[in-house]
Amino acid sequence: MKYKKILFIGLGGAGQRHLRVFRSLFKTNSKYYAFRKTKKTPFLNSDFTVNINKDLESEYGLKVFNNIDEAFEIKPDLTVISTPTALHKVPMFKAIDNNSDIFVEKPWAENSKKFGFFKNEIIKRNLNFHISFQRRFNPLILKTKELLENSSIGKILFVNFNIYSDLRQWHKYEDWKSLYAVNKNLGGGVLLTEIHEIDFIYWFFGIPNSLFAIGGNYSPYNLDVEDTVNLILNYDLFSVQLNLCFLHSDTQRNFCITGEKGSISWNDNNNELIYKVNSDSKKVYKNDLTNDDMFFMQAKRFINSWDNKQTINSLNSAEFSLKIVESAKKSMRRNKIETIKNE
Incomplete structure (x- = not known):
């Protein structure tokens, strides 16, 4: 699967790891966007140490949005969700509304309310979905x-x-x-x-x-x-x-x-x-x-052979x-x- 526009929702530790992984797999052939609500997490190296000499926007060519609705106006091909668990549902359903494939951190959400509707919509719209059980x-x-x-x-x-x-x-x-x-x-x-x-x-x-x-x-x-x-x-x-x-x-x-x-x-x-x-x-x-290796392996599977x-x-x-x-x-x-x- 070739994704042209990838939207990252949340760029804490998990989100930045997903960003590093997808960026390395797609190189410079895709565009990267992000919605960040708090922006409290600084630029992290792969070992999760802070790098004060780099920023996410310039390092990864990110366009960052402060409003989630504006972020989805780009019509992403893929939405990668790495917010705190209780904040997963809103971006997942917005991704569905925009016919975007979904890659979400575990667990799906804090509870299973609306899961049946979510599942039916994913299947009906023929969208790709993966939960990160790396x-x-x-x-x-x-x-x-x-x-x-x-x-x-x-x-x-x-x-x-x-x-x-x-x-x-x-x-x-x-x-x-x-x-x-x-x-x-x-x-x-x-x-x-x-x-x-x-x-x-x-x-x-x-x-x-x-x-x-x-x-x-x-x-x-x-x-x-x-x-x-x-x-x-x-x-x-x-x-x-x-x-x-x-x-x-x-x-x-x-x-x-x-x-x-x-x-x-x-x-x-x-x-x-x-x-x-x-x-x-x-x-x-x-x-x-390493744990990073497993993140790479699951991302490669999702990109290359998902059905x-x-x-x-x-x-x-x-x-x-x-x-x-x-x-x-x-x-x-x-x-x-x-x-x-x-x-």
Whole structure:
């Protein structure tokens, strides 16, 4: 797909990374525009350090708008949305009104209201849609998907995911307490922010029958969002346990899928996947990919080989990952097992 006019909505850390990626893929053959509401994020290098000697407009040839309606008057071919989660919907629907393809940061929004209408419009207008679950493009995650599809470890017995991150270290250029992730009105909370592994669970195993969640503001900080959640997702013959915390100093991201014939274990800290069959066979897969590499890989796929099937898959992952989050929040409020509606 050749995009002539690309409009970026939001140019914080995530938005600037998408800008770097698309700019490098299209070189100088496309025009770049942006709508920035606060302009609080300075020019960031690829390692997210601040570069006071550069500005976004001159470095990337950007035309920046202060009004979102004026921005859409350019009739973009592609709209890339990287605002705080609670601010995704307005530009997404404006993009649809202008028949623009959509590339949006995860999650789709802070809730699933109006998703059905959105999905129908995307399909009816034959637009391309992608939600940025870039971790799906990690070869180790793709290998896990392959092993599961081939029933390489037999019947699944139980699954465990651990995601411990420390958002206090994410953006050294700003006060972490101002991040969308820790502010309810911006769509924060660990469930929405660390939704990647919820997407993995949906992608690997499908939609769970039910779930039970406990969690809340367990850290010593007085936040209006949940920073820690323990989640059990129930399937017909096995369950998945997911532990989430984004205020944990011992950062780690891993999972172990145990089957009757063996296990699949992934550790993001050392980029390693271990596939065991019985006790006498073990294969270790490694790579040295960076997070930026996965962003490049997903952008290349979106540009070069996207089709209606890929759009439907992306719509489904956006929808059901968010439905799992909403059911988890409901379970925490009611202290009850909640079913997942598969509609």
